[in-house]
Amino acid sequence: MAVNIGGLYKSHFDGWRNFFSGLGGGQDKTQQTFFKEFPILIYEDLSRLWYGDGIGKKIVSAPADDMTKNWIKIAHDDDNILMKELMRLKSKSKFNLVTKWMRLYGGGVIVMGIRDSGRLTKPVRGWPNNINIAGIDWLEVYSSADVDNINQMDIVKKTRDPLFGDIEEFRIRTKAGNSFRVHRSRCLVFKGEPSPARIDSIGFDNIYWGISALQTVYENIRTFGGVTQSIANILYEFIIGKYTIANLEELLADKKIEDIYTRLNIIDRSKSMIQAVLLGPNEKYERDTANVVGLADLMDKFMIILSAVSEIPATRLWGQSPAGENATGESDLTNYYDFIISKQESQITEPTQTLVEYINSYK
Secondary structure, three states, X not given: OEEEEOOEEEEOOOOOOEOOOOEOOOOOHHHHOOOXXXXXXXXXXXXHHHHHOHHHHHHHHHHHHHHHOOOOOOOOOOOOHHHHHHHHXXXXXXXXXXXXXXXXXXXXXXXXXXXOOOOOOOOOOOOOOOOOEOEEEEEEEEEHHHEOOOOHHHEOOOOOOOOOOOEOEEEEEOOOOOEEEEEHHHEEEEXXXXXXXXXXOOOHHHHHHOEOOOOOOHHHHHHHHHHHHHHHHHHHOOEEEEXXXXXXXXXXXXXXXXHHHHHHHHHHHHHHHHOOOOOOOOOEEEEEEOOOOOXXXXXXXXXXXXXXXHOOOHHHHOOOOOOOOOOOOHHHHHXXXXXXXXXXXXXXXXXXXXXXHHHHOEO
């Protein structure tokens, strides 16, 4: 609401507040919770997650595998002419790989080796409305990490251009270390999750391609990794030996630390050699076990959270349902495959249709 004070309007907002309990005031802990700045993962970070974190890799690869698993069916292709050509081009495996790179890096591109007597930097003959090509020799997959950075100057600004709002050519680096330029019409482009343009730390490259599937789950992956490492450390110390050594205070006072270590080593060696502990007068050896009650339930909770934020049910992400009442079942799998269908429609249907249209235009 706005209040007139001395001719000036001062705005304030209503809200619950309790002076005695601190609710809504400076002592209210909920008022001190803010959404902090988050790290933007660069291509090197994403590559390391792919190589070094099994959960991160599965979050990328599982939906990609499911999106391309059943591949496509072409209506009225009774003689399987189009399907045979798609098989010759190994299109299913190519689409699977580029979909993985799209989910990992935010985008990807398949360059088509089109036979039309034109250069890679020139539009396909007859493009965009009357494609006229002799064939496609090969399909080559590149991730957005293989494409030189895209900036606003690369965007086509002529409103009557069929590429308005897009770019005219990609500059691609190959595995051999060289680079080449290719016209947009010779490429099948795959873009990841849409990226908002209102964050200063996000470059235009991310805005064009989209963001990685690991970007929004990174904090959860890191937390889960910390939890599993903490549990592993607990298990390493699951059984702890307690030694009561005679005259320990005197040995410490006389700085006979080496004598203490020697005695401990003798005890450890006796355990290995004769499966027993050799003790002297007034010495005692006990074994304590760590309390791990509740660790399994704790792990389940973190597994469920990671499944939720990655939109992959526990049965698909972990290979089994977490125990307890929060276990995921058939309804979650149904929702997941609806999610897969929506991703197929929004991310791979258009490039698939383009490839089929190009094949259908062979002269």
